[in-house]
Amino acid sequence: MRIRLDADRCQGHGRCYVLAPDLFDADDYGHCVLLVDEVPAGREDDARTGVENCPEQALSLEG
């Protein structure tokens, strides 16, 4: 499972990195930075939580 970020859509709501701080981080502007490409085994639920809480649909999962 991979996480994809559409950086143009991210507006810095900050939901992903608050809910799953070891998968997502913030840059200086509070916008999302992916900490992993491939979701580590067993962390699928956290990845889903980060992705699905984004109000801008800037994040998605593949695979």
Add this chain to the structure above:
Amino acid sequence: MDVEDELQSPSLMVDLASADDPRAMSEMLRQQRVHNIEGMFHLLTHRQDVEAALRRPAVFTSGPEAVQLGNIRPLIPLSVDPPKHVKYRRILDPLFAPRHMTALEGEVAELVNSTIDNFAASGTCDFHEDFAVPLPCTVFLRLMGLPLEDLDLFLAMKDGIIRPSGATMEDQAPTRKKTAENIYAYFEKTLEQRRRAPTEDLLARIMVSEVDGVRLTDEEILDICFLFIIAGLDTVTDTLDCIFGHLSQNPDHRRQVAGDESVIPSAIEELLRWESPVPAVPRVLGEDVEIDGCPMKAGEHVMLLIGAANTDTTDHPGVDSVDLMRNPNPHLAFGGGVHRCLGSHLARVELRVAMREWHKRIPEYELVPGTVLEYTEGLRSLHHLPLQFPPAP
């Protein structure tokens, strides 16, 4: 009165904020994707349409005509659209980024606790007057390095713009104009003082921020400060009122929050969604558009109904009830798109700390019996929220 009759009333937006049950009104409004309030504005009621509009700032513009509150120049960054908007958010976003805001937790906790000290032992308070009103303003003064003695002055400036006396926009205009002059004058004086005696606070950081090697002008800084007062103070008061209004009437939810601190962040997101203290955001059309067969012309005003979008079950089943542990909860209470609330991370720190410290000290509380809660117009706060509780140390 049927839906359309009711919608002809110019007080509609007022009603959505002050309704006892805005969810029921939103449900009624969602029966149509677009409502045309004759000669005044259009309403978008569905989540998909509100989201799409928030993401198209060139079409649904947030230009100076969208918000007219006595300001003589555009509010920065709200009344500026891309591409110029980008410059201001590049300066302001880092200053309001979560990592800076989270660092304020200790200081906010002190302010929260000293506010609670004023009434804890008495076993009663008007949560609105005694807590929800002073807290955000006190935090703001501290953040900006302004004297705490100016609290009443700031509250008067905020109310003079957001809640001026008078029944119509026309009646309210003179108060707004006078208050706006006071706000500009206050910050002009402050900027002058700061240049003589530099400080280290948010205002100081704004004064020295640069984009492409260029600092903000004094006018730009004034226009930012003006927006801070009208966007950053009342909205946190509104949200605190909404949250504690809900918890004081829903003892199961209150116990869930008081019994487990870890519920608080999620409870805040859920009650932001459910109450939507900012029930609508205004836009002005940059070009002609048509939604669901309704033609709308360039220059016309559109209200994006955040509250209605946040309880639209079309793509988000279950959002017609409260679940303090809701996941996912991608609500739009802070808006969305390029104008996403700049202060959202500060608001969250204030709300989180207020909820935590309050429930540590006053886990049990209820409405004073016989109270009928009345919500305010425009932005959803309470006129009064009288609470009683076992006296606390």
